[in-house]
Amino acid sequence: MPTKAILRHIRVETPRTNHERPCAAHRKGRKAHFILAGDTHLVIVEDGKPIRYCPPAAAEILDVAQEDLDKLRQQLGL
Numbered sequence: 001m002p003t004k005a006i007l008r009h010i011r012v013e014t015p016r017t018n019h020e021r022p023c024a025a026h027r028k029g030r031k032a033h034f035i036l037a038g039d040t041h042l043v044i045v046e047d048g049k050p051i052r053y054c055p056p057a058a059a060e061i062l063d064v065a066q067e068d069l070d071k072l073r074q075q076l077g078l
């Protein structure tokens, strides 16, 4: 049975150029920052658009995703 990959819209990138990519979690205020060259970060593609998150924000997103996966496993008795 081929296993279906369901996380195709999520990936990790480390840009090589210093183009200013906003961190989606910190767009405004004191914590606002860009993701620059060498900043390994989480990319979530929504409607074909890359939404970028710095590692601290990514940790929270992945924690929630992990809880969701755990819940699905529980529901299936796995």
Ligand SMILES: [Zn+2]
Residues within 6 Å of the ligand: 023, 024, 025, 026, 033, 053, 054, 057
């Ligand atoms: Zn950030």
